[in-house]
Amino acid sequence: IWLMESYPRHPPLVFVNPTRDMIIKRPHPYVNPNGMVSMPYLQNWVYPSSNLVDLSRNLSHFFSRDPPLYSQRRPNPNPNPNFNPSSANSMVSSNSMSAGIVRPAIPPRAYPQSPYGSGGGRIQLPSPQRPPAATEDPAEAFKRNAINKLVEGLHSDIGALRKTRETEMEGLFNAQAVLRQKEEQLSKGFREMQDEKEGLEQQLQMVLMNADVLEGWLRENEGKMANMGNVDVDAAFEPCDALSKQMLECTASDLAIEDVMYSLDKAVQEGSIPFDQYLRNVRLLSREQFFHRATSSKVRAAQMQAQVTSMAKRASQYVA
Known part of the structure; x- marks a missing residue:
């Protein structure tokens, strides 16, 4: 099984390599005369579902049913004929009789008795030894x-290619980790931008509503500018409602009392007024200032509630 550079996206090459004593079956449905294997699993190779384990199982299944190789039969060497001494004696006797000369019979040659006994009176000759094997063919x-050199070179190239691919994969994994961190940072920045956009849209709505309020006030008071000849400065700005008027009065009283207490501090430091009188005045002014500040706090809360209600009504108009 040869793994190409395009593996595993493309199928490997499978070959059948017969030995000297084996030949490839012809014809074979899955193996051509050159030994190359072509079977449905290789033709329908789909990455990543196809793999070498399933390929080996398919090869074992198909080749067990129809083996692609079979061994050649070797010719059996002809055994040497056994030497029979009795036939030799009969041939000598017949020759002597045919010549008309009576010769004494040649006694049989004495052989040392075998320690394993004799079989039927015949002399067992040693079996002929096979000639030594022929020297190996230089071409083979x-x-x-x-082939061994090519296999070693292939293993070396595969090892180097594997190290290169492992290094590339390690670099890709590191790049993937960096990209994931950047993805998280971009997602966080995008969410922050969305929140900031929503906040700016709300502020824009507030600015638009305040601009409408100012434009309305300008339209209402534009005609009053012509009649402002000798107008008192305090009466130039009239509160729009009772809460605003009350807030203005409370704030003015609070600031006025603050100025009076400051003047009393300077007077007592300079010795203009006695100390006990200073304490009485400060106590009375502080009590009055407390009531003005409490009233201002309540008026401010009421104004905030009225402003929220007005903004809700204006927002419903913009949405509609």
């Missing part, structure tokens, strides 16, 4: 050495 040796 060269082919085997070349």
